[in-house]
Amino acid sequence: MKILIVEDEPKTGEYLRKGLKEASFVVDLSSDGIDGLHNALEGEYDLILLDVMLPGMDGWEVMRNLRQKGNEVPVLFLTAKDQIEDRVKGLELGADDYLVKPFSFAELLARVRTILRRGKPSVEASIIKVADLELDLLRRRVSRAGKRIELTSKEFGLLELLMRRQGEVLPRSLIASQVWDMNFDSDTNVIEVAVRRLRSKIDDAYEPKLLQTVRGMGYVIESPLQSSC
Amino acid sequence: MTSFSLTTRLTLFYTLVSALVLLGLGWLTSAAMNQHFDALDRAGLQDKIHLIEEVGAKAESKSDLQKRLADVLHSHEGLIVTLQTNGQTLFATEALKIPDAAIKNLSQESKTQKLFNWETKDHQYRALGALISTPLIGDEVLTLWVVLDSKLHAHFQEHFRFTLAIYVILATVFSGLLGWLAAKQGLAPLRIMKSRAQAVTSNKMGERMPVKTVPVEMADLAQTLNDMLDRLQEDFRRLSEFSSDLAHELRTPISNLLTETQVTLSSKRSNTEYEDVLASNSEELQRLARMVSDMLFLAKTENGLTLPSQETIAIATQAQALFDFYEALAFEKGIYLALTGEGLISGDRLMLRRALSNLLSNALRHATIGTTVSIKVETINDKVQVSVINHGSMISEEMLPRLFDRFFRVDKSRAHPHSDGAGLGLAITRAIMRAHGGGVTVTSRLGETCFSLIFPKIDTDNHAINAND
Numbered sequence: 001m002k003i004l005i006v007e008d009e010p011k012t013g014e015y016l017r018k019g020l021k022e023a024s025f026v027v028d029l030s031s032d033g034i035d036g037l038h039n040a041l042e043g044e045y046d047l048i049l050l051d052v053m054l055p056g057m058d059g060w061e062v063m064r065n066l067r068q069k070g071n072e073v074p075v076l077f078l079t080a081k082d083q084i085e086d087r088v089k090g091l092e093l094g095a096d097d098y099l100v101k102p103f104s105f106a107e108l109l110a111r112v113r114t115i116l117r118r119g120k121p122s123v124e125a126s127i128i129k130v131a132d133l134e135l136d137l138l139r140r141r142v143s144r145a146g147k148r149i150e151l152t153s154k155e156f157g158l159l160e161l162l163m164r165r166q167g168e169v170l171p172r173s174l175i176a177s178q179v180w181d182m183n184f185d186s187d188t189n190v191i192e193v194a195v196r197r198l199r200s201k202i203d204d205a206y207e208p209k210l211l212q213t214v215r216g217m218g219y220v221i222e223s224p225l226q227s228s229c
Numbered sequence: 230m231t232s233f234s235l236t237t238r239l240t241l242f243y244t245l246v247s248a249l250v251l252l253g254l255g256w257l258t259s260a261a262m263n264q265h266f267d268a269l270d271r272a273g274l275q276d277k278i279h280l281i282e283e284v285g286a287k288a289e290s291k292s293d294l295q296k297r298l299a300d301v302l303h304s305h306e307g308l309i310v311t312l313q314t315n316g317q318t319l320f321a322t323e324a325l326k327i328p329d330a331a332i333k334n335l336s337q338e339s340k341t342q343k344l345f346n347w348e349t350k351d352h353q354y355r356a357l358g359a360l361i362s363t364p365l366i367g368d369e370v371l372t373l374w375v376v377l378d379s380k381l382h383a384h385f386q387e388h389f390r391f392t393l394a395i396y397v398i399l400a401t402v403f404s405g406l407l408g409w410l411a412a413k414q415g416l417a418p419l420r421i422m423k424s425r426a427q428a429v430t431s432n433k434m435g436e437r438m439p440v441k442t443v444p445v446e447m448a449d450l451a452q453t454l455n456d457m458l459d460r461l462q463e464d465f466r467r468l469s470e471f472s473s474d475l476a477h478e479l480r481t482p483i484s485n486l487l488t489e490t491q492v493t494l495s496s497k498r499s500n501t502e503y504e505d506v507l508a509s510n511s512e513e514l515q516r517l518a519r520m521v522s523d524m525l526f527l528a529k530t531e532n533g534l535t536l537p538s539q540e541t542i543a544i545a546t547q548a549q550a551l552f553d554f555y556e557a558l559a560f561e562k563g564i565y566l567a568l569t570g571e572g573l574i575s576g577d578r579l580m581l582r583r584a585l586s587n588l589l590s591n592a593l594r595h596a597t598i599g600t601t602v603s604i605k606v607e608t609i610n611d612k613v614q615v616s617v618i619n620h621g622s623m624i625s626e627e628m629l630p631r632l633f634d635r636f637f638r639v640d641k642s643r644a645h646p647h648s649d650g651a652g653l654g655l656a657i658t659r660a661i662m663r664a665h666g667g668g669v670t671v672t673s674r675l676g677e678t679c680f681s682l683i684f685p686k687i688d689t690d691n692h693a694i695n696a697n698d
Contacts, residue, residue: 102518104511154553180554184583185519186590194557215504216511 001116002026004045006036006062007078008054016049019105020112033057037065045073047115049108050095052079052086063093074115078103106171106217113168128163130210131223133202135163144206154179155198162211162221171218195219235419236412243408248401255393262389266382271344274357277375281310285363285371294363295320309354309376314369327374331356335372346379355379418443422451434462467634474636474652475524482517486510523653527635530660536577541687544615545571547582548604551589563598570606572613574684576665584661584669585615587654588680592619595678608686612667615682624673632671633659658682 003025007013010031017027028043030036033054040048040062048066052059063075074096079086081100090098096115099108128135133144140156142149151159157179162170172191176182199211208224233241284301288294298320302310311327312320331345335358345356356376363371421439428436437458438451493506545568552559552566559566574581585604592602600620607614624632631637636652655669658680662669667684 100522102514102521104515104518152556154556176554181550182554182582182586183579184586185522186554186583186586190555190558190590193561197557197561215508216515217508 001046002028002044003047003049003112004028004030004036004039004043005049006030006033006040006054006059007049007051008032009051015105016108019109023109025112033059033062037062040066040073041069041071047112048073048075049112050075050077052077052081052090060089060093063090063095067094074118076111076115078108104171104173104217106169106214107174110165110168110170110174113165128160128166130163130166130221131208132206133163133210133221135160142202144202149201151198151201154194155201158194158198159202159221162219167220167222169214169218169220175219191219235416236409239412239415240405240409243411244401244405247404247408248397251397251400255397258393259386259390262386266379266386267344270355270377270379270382271357274344274355274375274377277305277308277310278357278359278361278373281312281373281375282359282361285361288363291319307378307381309374309378311374311376313372313374319371325354325374325376327356327358327376331358331374332372335360351380352378353380353383415444418447422447422454426454429458431465434458434465471635478520478636478652479517482513482520486513489513520653523657527653527657527660530580530657530664536580536664538577539575540578541573541575542578542581543571543573544581544606544613547578547585548606548615551582551586552604554586555589555593559593559602562593562596564593564596565601567601567603568606569603572606572608572615573687574613574665575687576684580661580664584658584682585617587658588617588682591654592617592678592680595619595621597621611686613684613686615684616679617681618677618679620676621678623676624671624678629671629673633669 001024003020005013005016005020005027007016007029008031013029013031017029020027028039028045030039034056036048036050036054037057050059050062054062057065059077059079063077066073066075075094076097076099077090077095078099078101079090087098096118097111099111126136126138128137132146133142135142137160142151142156142159158175161175161178173185175191176186195211195213203209203211210221210223212220212222214220280301281298284297285294288297298310298312299322302308302322308322309325310320310322311318311325328345328347331347345358347354347356354376355378356374359373359375361371361373362369418439422443425436425438438454440448440451440455443451489506489509493503498506548568552568555566589602589604596602596619602617602619605614605616605618607616633655635656637655638652659669662682662684665684667682670681670683672679
């Protein structure tokens with residue numbers, strides 16, 4: 001997967017490149033709008049991370065040019081502007097998502113993966129497995145090592161999200177938004193408690209532990225046998 | 230237009246009024262005097278006419294009449310009498326040409342004769358004419374003119390008017406001066422207030438207008454100004470407190486980050502230690518980021534930007550969604566959640582959730598184990614009230630009004646920096662409610678704390694349109 005980052009702040013650009021590389025993406029970095037547009041048109045990218053405030057040509061302009069030239073590459077805007085109008089403008093110009101600075105890297109990664117997954121014919125499996133943990137989407141049942149586990153509907157939703165995105169660290173804000181539709185920074189404590197309760201049902205009595213807390217970032221479900229992707 | 234000072238205005242006004250009054254009085258006096266002299270002269274002249282009529286009645290011949298008249302009239306100085314018949318002068322004390330206008334106006338009715346005035350070079354005459362008849366001359370009508378030289382009267386009147394005018398001018402000037410003094414004296418409290426107002430600065434907000442020592446009319450103004458100063462002082466105090474709180478809240482995590490990072494860098498550490506520090510930094514930075522975005526949200530909401538979206542929202546549905554969210558937390562703390570009532574409001578769904586979420590999270594934090602936290606939706610008159618009620622520790626009376634201040638915390642010790650927010654939650658809730666044209670209130674008594682969100686009742690017409698959409 002090839003990603004182009006257009007970002008003029010050197011430190012931000014460099015860290016984004018490093019982070020995405022380590023998440024096994026191929027990453028190019030442009031530091032101004034004109035250069036960025038040129039690269040975007042030349043290179044075959046799967047996704048472009050586009051800053052709005054750029055020297056030479058701003059993000060909106062880059063976006064407009066890109067779409068005018070018939071390039072349909074997915075774009076994720078990164079910006080410090082969080083006015084509703086800016087958000088609407090970005091999305092109207094054909095961007096796929098919008099992330100307000102400062103954002104957590106885990107959040108960015110989660111969103112990047114969501115965009116890249118989109119549009120791909122995913123084989124909708126009715127049963128998701130991680131090690132010996134099984135989630136049956138059709139019958140809404142969960143079992144581990146063959147034993148049935150009773151979950152509340154929200155716990156089921158939480159587990160489903162984590163299992164669908166297994167191996168990805170999901171930030172608390174993303175979990176709150178996806179599972180409970182809470183689209184603002186609320187008490188992160190609530191997610192902690194919910195995860196703790198889920199863990200007590202699916203992990204406490206079993207080995208190995210599947211649901212991990214990544215301190216300072218979020219939560220991830222992965223089988224210790226698998227290497228993270 | 231230059232605007233005159235109040236003293237100048239009052240002085241001018243007072244002078245004008247005095248001038249008018251004095252002029253009026255002068256005119257009245259002068260007119261009364263004229264009238265008096267007119268009446269006096271008319272009476273005198275009429276007396277003479279009667280006298281001459283009597284003399285005419287007793288006379289035996291024309292020459293006898295002339296002689297008698299000369300006898301009677303010779304002692305009356307300044308009195309001119311002419312007696313004519315058919316244009317022939319029968320008798321005249323001295324030669325005097327009676328103006329034609331007067332002759333023309335002379336009518337048969339002697340009673341209603343007008344006093345007739347005219348002037349020559351040296352003299353001023355005042356005359357009364359009469360048509361008389363005597364048996365001596367038969368049916369012929371005699372024209373009699375009795376004329377008074379009124380030069381003396383006129384002179385006196387002129388002098389009197391001149392004196393009056395001087396007096397009026399002097400009195401006007403004098404009363405203007407008095408008016409100026411009175412205005413200056415009367416406005417002295419204003420000058421005191423001005424000097425007090427000049428003394429008020431940001432460091433010296435304690436200065437107040439004198440209320441007891443100024444006149445009643447100004448006491449009201451002074452009190453109003455004092456109230457304004459009170460409000461400003463309170464706002465100013467809050468603002469300075471806010472700035473120092475903000476500085477503290479922002480500096481603490483930054484200083485933590487700096488110290489932690491620099492201490493770690495000062496010597497070689499194990500990988501685990503590095504990981505720990507980075508994770509801790511990440512937490513601290515998230516806290517900082519959240520605070521900044523909360524502050525920005527507050528600033529935007531408080532600056533009265535319009536609601537991002539306006540829709541009809543069923544409160545019960547939103548409350549239920551929040552219960553789902555807080556369910557695990559409540560369960561862990563052994564707290565029950567209950568919802569009663571329902572209602573519709575118009576507003577932004579995300580903002581409403583946020584406002585209610587802040588209240589619910591506070592209620593759960595302060596509720597006693599085993600109690601119920603409830604959300605009650607009621608329609609009271611033209612308001613929809615959403616109350617979040619919890620049982621537990623009380624909030625003291627003096628804390629209540631300050632709860633909604635930014636960065637205000639009941640517990641100042643900051644012992645639980647991670648579970649407690651930065652103290653912006655209730656400020657955000659209030660800002661959201663104001664943006665919705667509503668408000669938030671709090672009561673805390675008998676072990677029960679109740680926060681109420683008050684929304685204006687939904688416009689039914691508007692609602693109908695939305696429902697049809």
